[in-house]
Amino acid sequence: MIHFQNGATASSISGVQWVKSSASNPAGGDCVRFAELPNGEVAMSNSRFPEGPALVFTRSEIAAMLAGVRQGEFDGMAV
Known part of the structure; x- marks a missing residue:
């Protein structure tokens, strides 16, 4: 089983699909994104x-x- 380390660069986590909210700001790139990991x-x-x-x-x-x-x-925290 693959283990992913906290703090690894997001770009080093390959083979996953990152998902972000449709409410994100596409112009400024302001978004938190999530990816389901193989483990x-x-x-x-x-x-x-x-x-x-x-x-x-x-x-x-x-x-x-x-x-x-x-x-x-x-x-x-959002205001």
């Missing part, structure tokens, strides 16, 4: 810095984050 984990990166680090999360960590987003727990 079942999920990588997250900032598309403005493709050579920057990717953070790797378990599915349960992503589920907890999405639950918090849905409940509005991070709304104050």
Whole structure:
């Protein structure tokens, strides 16, 4: 099984499809993007810095984050 290291450059994670929100700013490239990894984990990166680090999360960590987003727990960070 392939292991992906936290902090690896997003561009070094090959063979995955990065997905970003349709609400992202395409002109400025402001978006957080996610990729499902072959080992079942999920990588997250900032598309403005493709050579920057990717953070790797378990599915349960992503589920907890999405639950918090849905409940509005991070709304104050977007204003």
